[in-house]
Amino acid sequence: xxxxxxxxxxxxxxxxxxxxxxxxxxxxxxxxxxxxxxxxxxxxxxxxxxxxxxxxxxxxxxxxxxxxxxxxxxxxxxxxxxxxxxxxxxxxxxxxxxxxxxxxxxxxxxxxxxxxxxxxxxxxxxxxxxxxxxxxxxxxxxxxxxxxxxxxxxxxxxxxxxxxxxxxxxxxxxxxxxxxxxxxxxxxxxxxxxxxxxxxxxxxxxxxxxxxxxxxxxxxxxxxxxxxxxxxxxxxxxxxxxxxxxxxxxxxxxxxxxxxxxxxxxxxxxxxxxxxxxxxxxxxxxxxxxxxxxxxxxxxxxxxxxxxxxxxxxxxxxxxxxxxxxxxxxxxxxxxxxxxxxxxxxx
Numbered sequence: 001x002x003x004x005x006x007x008x009x010x011x012x013x014x015x016x017x018x019x020x021x022x023x024x025x026x027x028x029x030x031x032x033x034x035x036x037x038x039x040x041x042x043x044x045x046x047x048x049x050x051x052x053x054x055x056x057x058x059x060x061x062x063x064x065x066x067x068x069x070x071x072x073x074x075x076x077x078x079x080x081x082x083x084x085x086x087x088x089x090x091x092x093x094x095x096x097x098x099x100x101x102x103x104x105x106x107x108x109x110x111x112x113x114x115x116x117x118x119x120x121x122x123x124x125x126x127x128x129x130x131x132x133x134x135x136x137x138x139x140x141x142x143x144x145x146x147x148x149x150x151x152x153x154x155x156x157x158x159x160x161x162x163x164x165x166x167x168x169x170x171x172x173x174x175x176x177x178x179x180x181x182x183x184x185x186x187x188x189x190x191x192x193x194x195x196x197x198x199x200x201x202x203x204x205x206x207x208x209x210x211x212x213x214x215x216x217x218x219x220x221x222x223x224x225x226x227x228x229x230x231x232x233x234x235x236x237x238x239x240x241x242x243x244x245x246x247x248x249x250x251x252x253x254x255x256x257x258x259x260x261x262x263x264x265x266x267x268x269x270x271x272x273x274x275x276x277x278x279x280x281x282x283x284x285x286x287x288x289x290x291x292x293x294x295x296x297x298x299x300x301x302x303x304x305x306x307x308x309x310x311x312x313x314x315x316x317x318x319x320x321x322x323x324x325x326x327x328x329x330x331x332x333x334x335x336x337x338x339x340x341x342x343x344x345x346x347x
Contacts, residue, residue: 003266004300004321006047007080014040015085025056047264048080049073055103064095064102069171071243072261074215075302075318082299097214100166100196108163110156112143122160122192125184126199133208134175135199137161138184139192145181153179164195171214173199215302218242221251232272235309241316243304250316250347258347267322268304269346271315271329275308276340286313289340293317296332300324 014021017036024033033054041051050067065077074097081094088094098104101119110117125138139157147153157179162170183189190198203210211217221239233250241247246268249257258268271293275282286306293315294303305316319325326344333342 001265002321002323003047003076003079003261003264004083004324006265007083007320010040010043010047010080011083011085011088013043015088018088021054022056022061025054025061044080048076049260049264050077052077053104057103060093061091062093062095062103064098064104066104067097067167069167069214071215071245071304072257072264072318074167075243075304076264076266076320078213078215079299079302079320097167098163100169101164101193102166105163108160110141110143110160112141113146115143117141117143119160119164119193120191123183123189124161124164124192124195124198125180125187125189127187128202128206129175130206132175133206134173136176136178137174138178138180138187140180140183140189144179150179160192161195164192165199166196168211168214168217169196169199172211172217173203173208215242219244219247221247232312233270233309233314235311236307236314237309239305239307241305243318246316247305261318267319267346269317269319269344271317271342271344272312273340273342275311275313282313283308286315290315293332297325297328300328 017040021033021036024030024036037052037054044050044052044065048065049070050065050073052063052065055062055064065080067073067077078096081096084092084094095102105119108119121141123140125140126135128135137157139161144153154177158177161174161177165174218240219242221241222237239247239251243257246257249255250268261268276285286308290303290306297303297317300321301317301319303315304318305314307314307316317325329342329344336342
């Protein structure tokens with residue numbers, strides 16, 4: 001089996017129950033709906049690393065994957081949504097990541113002592129960090145003063161802000177999060193349910209970069225020290241990545257992220273080739289090739305990172321089906337035979 005085959009099996013089982021799930025949602029029989037998706041949800045968590053939930057808000061059937069910040073899980077959930085049957089894609093809104101103010105967020109409740117609070121009871125105080133294009137955020141709730149543990153309040157604040165903003169905006173624009181026991185009159189604020197609109201208005205005014213997915217957000221790394229030799233993966237000058245933990249693990253020789261994906265029947269690997277020009281043209285060629293590969297590999301692999309080295313260039317990928325990936329890479333190599341020879345190595 002492979003991660004891609006696991007996704008196909010998920011949709012096969014979901015399709016059999018789809019009429020009953022829709023009927024339960026229309027009748028607002030949420031207990032029945034939970035019964036219908038229970039083992040599907042358990043399967044999803046075991047094979048893709050996250051839970052999902054369904055709803056019919058505003059008469060549209062929606063399926064949302066609650067990935068959290070784990071990038072491997074985000075890539076797996078995105079692949080699952082991309083491989084949904086056409087009939088599912090036509091009749092469901094598929095959300096591979098938590099959107100702003102999802103039904104989960106609207107229904108969320110927090111109990112502090114004897115009081116129950118919803119998202120409307122929280123205030124967001126914020127301060128821009130212009131150099132990073134992010135905000136430092138503080139969440140205030142009247143009940144926070146009753147909680148002595150500061151870390152518990154901070155974790156609760158992170159969770160609530162993530163639900164209010166959605167996964168993409170949270171990762172793109174939130175730098176730090178803390179809690180407040182009392183309102184701060186010296187900082188800008190809004191109700192937490194208005195956080196997404198408030199932030200995105202500011203993003204537009206400030207001209208900050210916008211993203212449609214948390215997988216579009218990339219980081220740039222530069223090795224701490226210049227490595228003398230020109231050997232494989234030791235000659236890298238700059239690294240571009242949408243999966244920072246994966247990149248850090250491979251640089252430091254760790255395997256936690258690799259093993260997590262292997263357990264879900266996928267793999268990380270790198271496509272590499274000898275630099276062709278010995279100039280700035282190498283960077284442009286790698287960028288163009290990366291885009292070409294990204295389009296060609298869907299849905300059985302995704303480009304997640306890349307780097308330029310003294311001798312080699314690297315395009316790192318997450319592979320959901322090794323057999324299909326190998327065939328796809330062979331087809332691409334035939335087209336590029338006169339330009340460059342590509343090699344692949346699993347991490």
